[in-house]
Amino acid sequence: MPKVRRTTRQIRLGKVLVGGDAPVSIQTMAKAAPHDIDTIVGQFLRAKRAGCDIGRIAVPDMDAVKSLPLIRERCGLPVVADVHFDYRLAVAAAEAGADGLRVNPGNLGGRAALLAVVEAAGQAQIPIRVGVNAGSLPKVRGMPAEPTADAMVDAALAMVAEVRETGFQDLKVSLKAFDVRTTVAANRRFSAQCDLPLHLGVTEAGPPLPGAVRSAVALGILLNEGIGDTVRISLSGEPVLEIRAARSLLRSLGLRPGGVVVSCPTCGRTNADVVSLAERMEEVLEELDLNLTVAVMGCEVNGPGEARQADMGVAFGPRGEGLLFAAGKVVAKHANAELEQALMARLQTVAKGVGT
Template identity: 40%
Template sequence: MFSKKVVYVGEVPIGGNNPLSIQSMTNTDTLDTERTIKQIINLSNAGADIVRVSVRTLDDIPSFKEICKNSTVPIVADIHFDYRVAIEAIKSGAAKVRINPGNIGESWKVKEVVKAAKEYNIPIRVGANSGSIKKEFENNSMVRYQALAESALQEVRIIEALGFEDIVISIKSSDAKENFLANKYISEKVPYPLHIGITEAGIYEDALILSSAGLGTLLLNNIGDTMRISIAGDPIQEVIVAKKLLTLLGFKKGSRIIACPTCARTEINVEELAKKVKEWTKGIDKDINIAVMGCVVNGPGESKHADIGIAGTKTGGAIFINGKIIKTVPKNMLEITFKEYIKNIINS
């Protein structure tokens, strides 16, 4: 979304003015072809644009080939240590390969991988995370975020030196501030698209809060082109949360429900109605802001910028558009009328 250079992962463009793409990773056994394909299809249905699959050894290759063939989204092969696995994954249909030149070993091996990526016209993702900061940077006087960024930059330079520039960079830390500073640092030095995320973000709630803060800060500073929210557990959650974050920050179309926190003036069940509105508008591909407010004292004013809203009254509710009340409804008609108005706006 913000980088100067654009690369293609299958049909998905990353960088430049292209929309931020959402990634996730399978957690099934790659050898279990059927379950892995099923998980990829579920991830794709939930909104993932790209899915990464670990290819551990050459034994995974036949299954990986089948997975690529049957996938509905481009597949990134995640490779560690063995250059032969990277080459075979490329030949088997990987749309991008994630390697770490540092752990691939001798330069001739890295060269072979780059040669295959060139031949099959696919990008390479390189980078570093807080656990792979290189000793030489860690031991000098560099601050940690700079050591992290320089570690990634060193990987980039290895690939560049082989005449390859179809690069995506990933720098991840589990510390949101370090993550931000390292990505900012590298975004100012190279034109390549950045894959952003907070690594080892934890279980659901912690991961959600940490990733929202960490990735939100980056995106609002125009840094990041593709993203993954790491959550321990079912990867579907990662995609749902990523989509929500992008919608709430205005990077992706969808509904945004504004709801007041409620207080002693509250006349309707705000939480219950807001949840229903969320259900009615699930998955829509249109920007729409809907307000659910507890009372008319502050309701219409506080949600002036909503496309449509409702505020509780003593007898039911007042529906307003752009801050102006257009209809009052009794309690028993409140839900059905509000839903009708929302439907009309969505279909207009």
């Protein structure tokens, strides 16, 4: 676990606290048109079951504003309205019950527009995230700014100062780049100069596997230094994948409890379909909300050792028979084909609060 967590001001999105001594929260963003309420609610409910704390929705028009309270009510997550260019949408979203706003103060249409948004957020008692992306920095003397960490920090500090001048303090900041080193440097420098909570992320991280790795490198470095109050792992994939990746990252750093599946990489000795079972176990631990380590091992070489160290596990054996482990001991021998069922039965028992 990181030794020292940076002290930040605390803000609230619905029931979720961000910053201060609150645990690092996990966010995702809806991946459907805002009027497609059923699809978004489905995405958010799956994300919530996987550990999502906050959902964000793009709000490009007034129809999207109307969807906000319906989605919020049906999914039971705090919902952030993501608004660009038209300050009236941000004002309307705050009035419609959004739990937070994500804006770029530089593209809202000037100071009067910014003041209107800040006033609406103040009235609704919701926070604003000021988001700086390396790819859309404000121009400097009419010229496009170089996407450096310094330029990102300067832009973020200027935007924060502009909002804070109004007296509004419920702010959260993000400084995102595609480049890992730029993202790390920008967040480090910003956090050394400002006590506002930080939303960490890497922009356009990519397809699930490379995207999760890229994000984990950048966010892992920062979180391990105690920097970061809420995270989003942006992936070209379903929101639930973003949540699983974020949860796995936070668990790896001891920042969040949750189930862990230890599974072998499989090889020529593997006696069962370890890959599918490991995937199913991930889902089962998520659904049953079990904070356990479960081992799924393909043979007798490393299987018993790993399964003994886990809270529960299976080691498939040669000659069609394998072992079920719990709390470091062999508790049963079963045909390989029946091991999954036996493991599931035991997990269900634990979920009901009986035994280990």
